[in-house]
Amino acid sequence: KNQVEQSPQSLIILEGKNCTLQCNYTVSPFSNLRWYKQDTGRGPVSLTIMTFSENTKSNGRYTATLDADTKQSSLHITASQLSDSASYICVVSAWGSQGNLIFGKGTKLSVKP
Amino acid sequence: EPEVTQTPSHQVTQMGQEVILRCVPISNHLYFYWYRQILGQKVEFLVSFYNNEISEKSEIFDDQFSVERPDGSNFTLKIRSTKLEDSAMYFCASNRGNTEAFFGQGTRLTVV
Numbered sequence: 001k002n003q004v005e006q007s008p009q010s011l012i013i014l015e016g017k018n019c020t021l022q023c024n025y026t027v028s029p030f031s032n033l034r035w036y037k038q039d040t041g042r043g044p045v046s047l048t049i050m051t052f053s054e055n056t057k058s059n060g061r062y063t064a065t066l067d068a069d070t071k072q073s074s075l076h077i078t079a080s081q082l083s084d085s086a087s088y089i090c091v092v093s094a095w096g097s098q099g100n101l102i103f104g105k106g107t108k109l110s111v112k113p
Numbered sequence: 114e115p116e117v118t119q120t121p122s123h124q125v126t127q128m129g130q131e132v133i134l135r136c137v138p139i140s141n142h143l144y145f146y147w148y149r150q151i152l153g154q155k156v157e158f159l160v161s162f163y164n165n166e167i168s169e170k171s172e173i174f175d176d177q178f179s180v181e182r183p184d185g186s187n188f189t190l191k192i193r194s195t196k197l198e199d200s201a202m203y204f205c206a207s208n209r210g211n212t213e214a215f216f217g218q219g220t221r222l223t224v225v
Contacts, residue, residue, distance in 0.1 A: 034213060043117075043204050043216035044156065089156070099146040099161030099206075100169055101214070106155065 002027040004092050004104035012110045017080055021107045023073040023090030031095040035064050035075045038087045080111045115139045117217035119205050125223045126195055134190045134220045136205030144208050145188045149201040195224045
């Protein structure tokens with residue numbers, strides 16, 4: 001069964017600190033992996049999208065990595081800001097399935113001053 | 114910056130009533146989607162729509178659900194006879210292909 005698991009479930013860090021969020025997936029055949037940021041009560045906003053051949057991608061202070069062999073991804077946030085407080089969702093797409101994105105439950109990040 | 118817009122932002126309806134959730138995807142996108150997120154749970158895929166027909170749907174998308182693109186800009190999700198368990202946030206999304214999907218801000222549906 002196609003699944004996406006994320007850890008930790010929640011995380012509290014101090015402003016200015018770095019953090020890394022983890023994602024493991026069992027989606028086959030793999031097409032791409034995305035990280036989204038979702039503020040409470042809002043729609044998800046795309047941060048990065050990576051295909052099989054990409055193993056790292058950056059978007060400002062966000063850096064995503066992908067190991068397609070171990071089926072793991074991480075999202076690293078550098079120099080966190082209060083506005084980074086949100087849920088970060090790992091989403092995997094299977095090849096041949098255009099919109100049936102498999103969502104993880106997300107990691108709820110709280111950045112404290 | 115182009116965005117996906119959804120209306121209404123919040124809809125309250127009585128059990129058994131029909132509801133229509135509306136979405137205006139980004140204008141040059143070709144693929145349209147509906148997802149739902151029950152409070153506290155993960156986002157779930159409902160249906161994808163391309164070339165004026167459903168291209169894929171999940172088990173959740175049963176006969177009570179339907180989608181339509183009535184004109185060149187709107188994309189709607191209809192729930193024929195709402196149940197309490199249909200209460201959720203419904204997100205519309207669109208993209209041009211196997212690229213990042215842009216999500217709307219969602220419609221919070223509350224069935225009472």
